[in-house]
Amino acid sequence: MKKRKTAFSGYKFCGLLFALLLSLCVFAQTSDDQFRKPLKEVIAEIQNRFGVAIRYPEELVKDKWVTYADWRFRPLLEETLNNILSSQDLTFAKEGDKRYKLQAYQYHLKTVEEGKEQLAYLSSLYSDEQSWQKRKDSLRTCFWSALRLSKMPARPSSKPIITPLRKFADYTVQNIAIETLPGLYVCGSLYRPLKAKGKLPVILNPDGHFARGRYREDCQYRCAMQAKMGTMAFSYDLFGWEGESILQISPADHRRSLVQSIQVLNTERILDYLLSLKNVDTSRVAITGASGGGSQTMLMTALDKRITLSVPVAMLSSYHSGGCPCESGMGVHLCGGGTNNAEIAAIAAPRPMLVVSDGGDWTQHVPENEFPFLQRIYGFYGKTESVQNAHIPTDKHDYGINKRRAMYAFIARQFGLNTTSVKNAKGEFDEAGVTIEKDNVLKVFGDKGENLPSNAVKGFDNVTKIFNDAVQ
Known part of the structure; x- marks a missing residue:
């Protein structure tokens, strides 16, 4: 009995040993250590193999390793780059012939071709007004939820803080602060016709990521011109970027x-x-803004049916969703299984919209890609003429004079405004009659914030708390 037991134990041991060896063999076949290489070494190999130069900041590749590095190479350069960099949350951009740079993965940015493919897919979801309306309503509901504003916070009972009126040729300006949450203020300037008659249109002018914020010349020009044309124009600070909002949070928290x-x-x-x-x-x-202000223009028009006309400038694109969390940080672009700025802008239909694009940024393909997409949706309502595109191929990323003139003409035509006083002898919109004010004059709370209300909250943690309390 003892011998048989010993023999049985020997067989059992051999079986266990075989299983162990087998598992080690499988591990050896699948272990990533065998083909693991430092990312910096892999980049050098890519440069040598494809004859290209790749630049990058050292901290971007430091201490990073690529598993199965050699297995990720492909016959084509950019396919190889995608295959390797995607494992590191990195991406690349072409800078010239055989020159590339590496950068952190940009969640908000796709390729032009990927944008076109998404537009084609989105177009397949609806074929008439009824099917589009269903998609539109679903997206709008999701946007409010993603923003955590499905339940709109109670309005503070305080009255707006308004500075004395300043009079100029044909228009006036007043600075206004509105309490939007307890202790949280948004500041802006209201431009009005000097001699207003009858009911006046309203034009919101949200700001983008430009130096000096809403105080820069192009913003003052367009708001004053809008007022001279017979409207109320309101420009306001991009929260935490520039202006008086940085009295309450640090620009780093923008x-x-x-x-x-x-x-x-x-x-x-x-x-x-x-x-x-x-x-x-x-x-x-109406609402109009450029860059980040263009993002706000599209989203606000989609959200609020009170807005009857929109002019997004230098921002509408199927492959770029906005490079700042203030444009895409709450995930509205993930709604409906994935959307983009072209579809968000289309929610404006059939309300009039002018898309202003240029050749110097991600709006360069609007005439052939995004604009036909918009026309199709406006066509569901029989209103293709209500959406227009002013494409300025020689312009860069701004709200320059060419873009402003296109906006003036569109709004004047849609709202039935008298433009005689704002045009020169050549029939061009002329901004010469606008007075450019110094930055501090456009502030509500004083040059150094000395008049900031005593209940004003400071610090992003405190702002977050009052927001959370308000939306519970």
Whole structure:
């Protein structure tokens, strides 16, 4: 008995040993250590193999390794780059013939071809007004939820803080601060015709990521011109970027996702205030902005049906969703299984919209890609003429004079405005009659914030808390 037991134990041991050896063999076949290489070494190999130069900051590749490195190579360079860099949350950009740079993965950016493919897919989801309306309503509901504003916070009972009127040729300016949450203020300037008659249209002018914010010349030009044409024009600070909002949070905190929700809430409160004024025509409400202001223009028009006309500038693109969390940080572009700025802009249909694009940024393909997509959706309502594209191939990423002139003409035509006083002898829109004010003159709370209300909250953590309390 003992011998048989010993023999049986020997067989059992051999079986266990075989299983162990087999598992080690399988591990050896699948272990990533065998083909693991430092990312920096792999990049050098790519450069040698394909004869290209690749630049990158050292901290981007430091201490990074690529598993199965050699197995990721492909016959084509860019396919190889995608295959290797995707494992590191990195991407690349072409800088010239055989020159590339590496950069952190940009969640908001696709290729032009990927943008076209998404537009084709989205187009397959609807074929008429009814099917589009279903998609549109679903997206709008998701946007409000993603922004955490499905339940709109209670409005503070405080009255707006308004500075004395400043008079110029044909228009006036007042600075206004509106409390949007307890202790949180949005500041802007309201431009009005000097001699207003009848009900006036309203034009919101959200700001983008430009130096000096809403105080720069091009913003003052367009708001003053809008007023001279017979409208109320309101420009306001991009939260946490420039202006008086940085009295409450640090500019470093502008790149926080919640800023997108606060920016939407600020615009809603501004619109509430302006539409409460007695001499406002609530049937003529426009919004226009460039870059990040263009993102706000598209999103706010999609969210708020009170806006009857929109002019997004230098921003509408199927492959770029906005490079700042204030534009895309709350995930609105993930709604409906994935959307993009072209579809978000299309929610404006059939309300009039002018898309202003240029040859110097991600709007360069609007005439052949995004604009036909918009025309098709406006066609569901029989309103293809209500969406237009002013493409300026020689322009760069800005809200320059060419873009402003296209906007003036579109709004004047749609709202039935008299443009005689703002045109020169050649029939061109002429901004010469606008007075450019110094930055500090456009502030509500004083040059150094000395008049900031005592209840004003400071610090992003405190802003987050009051927002969370308000939306519970």
